Amino acid sequence: MTDQYRLIGAPVAHSLSPVMHNYWFRSLEISAYYQADLVTRDELEQAVMQIRASGIKGFNVTFPHKKSILLLLDELSERARLIGAVNTVVCAGSRLIGYNTDGVGFLQGLFHHFPNLAQKQHLSVLMIGAGGAAYSVAQILSETIAERIDICNRTMEKAFHLSAACGASVLSDALTFAQAEQHLDQYQIVINTTSVGLMPEQDHLLIRLDHACRHTVFVDLIYQPRRTALLKEAERHGFPVLNGLSMLVYQGALAFQMWTQLVPDSRSMESYLENNYLS
DSSP states (O other), X not given: OOEEEEEEESSOTTOOHHHHHHHHHHHTTOOEEEEEEEOOGGGHHHHHHHHHHHTOOEEEEOTTOXXXXXXXXXXXXXXXXXXXXXXXXXXXXXXEEEEOOHHHHHHHHHHHHOGXXXXXXXXXXXXXXXXXXXXXXXXXXXXXXXXXXXXXXXXXXXXXXXXXXXXXXXXXXXXXXXXXXXXXXGOSEEEEOSSTTSSGGGOXXXXXXXXXXXXXXXXXXXXXXXXXXXXXXXXXXXXXXXXXXXXXXXXXXXXXXXXXXXXXXXXXXXXXXXXHTOO
């Protein structure tokens, strides 16, 4: 019997999660199959009902459902509850248990590419965006290497909300994009967590980088395309950059381990996807 796993979100056609998980299933000789299902906001409740009745073993949740799915689950891990977002669900019979592996996966990928950051503390971080992924990343950074996490977002109300959440453990301000640009030299890490750049025809530069510090690391959680407008501009200025592929792999490996109790090879997977699937 082949176990079934899913990814639900909109859009999902760009996702490399099916490639990744199915590769791991084959390499570990697990009889299982993972597929991506397009589920719009209006379809989410019905989709979760169908999943609950289907007998599948687990599923991932991506944009735009990471927050809205909370009320449709039976149980949340402590981290998912604190963040208020879920990206991984374990199906225990008919019970759906929500977890969040995004933040830990992000940190593992960041340290893999920039191991010097693992030795640092009291860093200042600028977060662009205030959605579910931003909460996940902000929480893990506040627990580890960040002393300040500032938030800029198109909707200031959301920026204030995330900033207030960060303020429980680190310094944090909600900023306009103009304010963030003017103070860019204060940050050691700048992270885009928005979906801007996911559709190349809609991609645009969110902030000007003229005031950035020479050693600032620019990160975009998008991995397809390989380089968004933000990362292209950062590279043009000579800044170190990182796309979202490492986060995809490491958060996926954590989900895979929850579902199967087996640890997949994350490092070789990142190279495999980079060399064969990124444009």
